Amino acid sequence: MAVILPLMLMLIFVYVFGGAISPSGAYLDYVVPGIVLTAAGFGAGSTAVGVSRDMTTGTINRLRTMPVPSATVLVGHTVASLGRNLLATVVVLLAAVVIGYRPSAGVLGWLGVFALLGLYILAITSVFAMLGLVARSPEAATGYGFGLLFLPYASSAFVPVETMPGWLRGFAEHQPITPVIESSRALLMGQSPGSDAVVAVLWCVGIIAVAAALTAYVFPRRVAR
Incomplete structure (x- = not known):
């Protein structure tokens, strides 16, 4: 789902709406970064379900009987999400190339893109892990994070915020996903991301810090129950 749905969205936006949005055919270059972040969001969403399942099925209690920190399960889910979503990113980019996407990023540009995407994946995964921690069931965890999956649609992912x-424009301009998308788009096209990159990094680091603090507060209390 983390790959199939974004790929379907890319095909729909490019071949159904793309001609109306950008008759010149340049819409593919515009939309790919948004599709990549959408894929990362769907992939990270499964982290909430996995953490909640471990909390409700006794996995954490079994870990408490072993000489390993109970929080290892959270670290494991986060690392797995990072690897899984970076792989999904590669798949989406390759599919985009097949249908005509031609990024002009150099080596440093590609490194910057994957570094920024990795930081974004860690940020959104940390939020989903925390939501899975407080959810009473895997089904509830799915519902808690549902709204986060729609943030790309209220950003510059698919249309310029100026339109x-x-x-809605005020929200789109100042939510965390927009600077990540703008920075990724610029880097992929061989351009400088400017201040968007700084804002994107600050947003991601801030989200990770807040989610980590909340997790550190909630986790021992949930485990003690």
Whole structure:
């Protein structure tokens, strides 16, 4: 699902809406970074379900009887999500190349893209891990994170924020996903991301810090029950 749904979205946006949005055919270059972040969001969403399942099925209690930290399960889910979503990113980019996407990034540009995407994946995964920790069941964990999966649609992922109504434009310009998308788009096209990269990194680091603090507070209390 983390790969198939974003690929379907890419085909729909490019071949169904792309001609109306950008008759010149340049819409593919615009939309690919948004599709990549959408794929990362869907992939990270499974982390909440996995953490909740481990909390409710006794996995954590079994770990408490072993000479390993109970929090190892959270670290494991986070690392697995990072690897899984970076792989999904590669698949989405390769599929985009097949249908005509031609990024012009150099070596440093590609390194910057994957470093930024890795930081974003860690940020969103840390949020989903925390949601899975507080959820009473895997089903509830799915619902808790559902709204986060729609943030790319209220960003510059699929259309420029300048085309949005004023009330939505303000939100789109100042939410965390927009600077990540703008930075990734610039890097992939061989351009400088400018201040967007700084804002994107600050957002990601801030989200990771807040999610880690909440997890550190909630985890021992949930385990003690």
